[in-house]
Amino acid sequence: MTAVVGILNRRGAAIAADSAVTRHRGFKGEKITKNGNKMLRLSNVVPISIMLTGNGDFLHVQWDIVIRRYRQERGNIEHATVKDCAQDFFDYIASKDIFFDLAIVKQFILSVISRTYEDVVQAMPRNLDIRDEHGKLKKAKSFATSFENQCRKYQKVFLKNGICSQFENYTFDDFKKFLSTTDMVEQFAMKYGYDEEDCFVFSKGMPLNLLHGVMEEFLRTVYIRLIERHSRGGRLAELVFTGFGTEEKYPSLLSAITYEGFDNHVNYYFRKEVHIDDKHPVAICPFAQDDITNSILQGIHEKYELNLFMSFPILIADDNVAECTPDLDSQPEDYEDSIEEIDVGMDDQNFMPEWELMEVQDEDLKKQVNSALQVHKKQNQRQWEKALESYNLEAMAALAESLIDLTGFQRILNFDPEGVGGPVDVAVISRNDGFTWLSRKSWYHHKDTNGQYGRLGV
Template sequence: MNKNAIAMAADSAVTIGQHIAIHNSANKLFAISRCEPVGVIVYSSASFMQIPIEIIIKQYKSFLGKKRCNSLKDYVADFMSYLKTNSKLFHFEKNEMNYIERVFVDLFKGMVGDRKNYIDNKLKEMSRNLTSEELQEINSKTLKATIDFIEQQDDLNNCSFAQYVEEKYFVTIKNHINSNFDWLNDEQSAELAKKVCTLFDKDFFRDGYVGLCFAGFGKEEIFPQMVHLHFGGIINGKLRYIEKEQVSIDEDTNASITPLAQTDVMQTFLFGINDGFIQKIAVEIPRQISKKLGSIDNDCFAEGKKGTVIRELNTSTKGILDEIIKKANEEFMRPIIQSVATLPIEELSLLAESMINITSVRRKVALDGNIGTVGGPIDVAIVSKHDGFIWMKRKHYFDIKYNPQYMYTHYTENPKMYEGINNEEAD
């Protein structure tokens, strides 16, 4: 985004299951209104409460009609209100249980992985089969780790779901635990089930959420705005969501670039490093410090001070990372942002498209488990205050020249005036 416009771009790849199939025809970029300058990019899950998100967005677009909102935030609030008030239309109530189950099953996948790691590490340490007491200790450790994980998640500040989930689904959750984790006793199962109910008041959207990035202009806004959210589901008629970020172009902020979904390649281009690599550095620096100092004879340190030295050196990790991020912003990101602030509209769209292209190239050649997950035709749109939502590139599953009625019925108030026009006249 810069002060003139917003460039939005999205690929067309959608992955089915665990790379069971990849299709390159998905729609991820939409105009929210037929007459107002607002668009949305969709990523992560293609369905919301088992309803294709494309259907929901297009239903809302029809509902919105010529309505104009004062700000982009008002459009977002109106969209969320539409979801809640049309639960019956989309059968959200019928799919509530499926959504609840998907969330806690996702949590339990992590718990199973933790227990396996604890057992594997203990087996290496003991070099023999584990006793029942040792397994029981591991079970308790796994339970505590899962409960601690839930408590450490940030709270949602928009809604409260825990009490409703506990009243309606506690028995279901506990039965699931009893059926799948026989290494927990009944008391532990009840403790875990109760804690799982509180998970729905936490920022836990690890699997199955719909990422939505709204961008555009309200009628009282002259500069571009962006609101980025994760939608989980509808519980008890209320939307479970988390707002990830807001970006406003204004007198102080001239430009912005916001990568979505698979951000590693774009972050590397923009910053010279990506979040995943920074996290690896954050783990590796303390590990190397502890390993190196651990190999030095204790006599080289004052009595009882070796551990203190290791801890103090490990605190330097944050300073190192802060300096890396500072340099990345100064030497990599800032020059690009300065350029984006002055780019003409057409160049803005080319940059957005290029960001997708470089990610697509890596996903084609790198054998890293993500092969093919970004690809296919790239849809590109420009959103500006007075020209509105303009497609620069757009795929269709049909040839528009054979379907002139599409334009007449979707974008003209009086389609009857076009009756009788044949394909040759349309061409």
């Protein structure tokens, strides 16, 4: 995990990133180290930086290696905008076979194939997955038919997310052609298909003849899943581009979600774009573990907001009990008998039971409180933005560094996994002075260049 933040106004941008890196070790759990490099220069001639969150590599190639190779080969191109530079960066990755090791790509696609198969089966009716003592399906044809129908449903779900730009002209036939150069389909068939004559125990797949019959629809589902715009998952990385293009008067920020790639195509799309101008002179943009920064800016932590709404049914129930329940001890002796004689003056069909009334009150109150909270959060953040309009780069950098430090400190106080922490790298970017390090891990610092480039060209 990580925390990075960018603060922009018309003077320039201040960016900060922590150094904590979570390294997954399979069944052995995970280990957090505090030596990661999450902020690097992207260009030699235009002041544009890149900050990294999420998955630390692209198909097992560390992002900092990819970035340095890009800067070495394309770092002297003067891009008109930050977005132009970001698009060129992903085009560069797609153009280099070195980033698409076939063994790694096969491993990635096979994992998606297996996960998709398991998800489709999990969504099917359970009564179709009944097997005999050998693990063979008792309703194999119905299972295959339902499997194919569920594949079509998943395709519609995936397509709602949209297609990543590099795959807009990449067809299903292109995908099948790519698969034909490997043995991935054969490996899938061996794992999830069985011959009716075999007597070994099998608990996942279906007969080979039926599997081949649904293969086209299943592979189409995998294809759409590979090229869709992903919003969650362990392989996702978010790359945050910040700075000035040659034609940009004020700084801009752009974040891109990436989800691996294959066949010399990168699965990425732009999630957030911020352009500073006279109408929008300030932006505060936290990424990854952004809860502490948002709670400072908006005036309430997301956990407290959630707990507030979770407690509504209890609060309203308590209010109803307090206000509506009569004190029988204080009533006259014939009180219960007199209740039956009272004409409530309403049709029984229109009478709303107390629990339904409580539910309506609950939802109505939630909407009112949520509306008031959103107004409060926007007003609170607007006050921060007004103050930051006059901040210089040094003050913005101090604020950015403090926000990262506070996030790490909160993790220590709450005994949460310390996924944020370590040295905080800080830099400022201006149109006139370019990219300048203010704080950098000591073993990267190079005094001869006034900290601008770093000893290793970072």
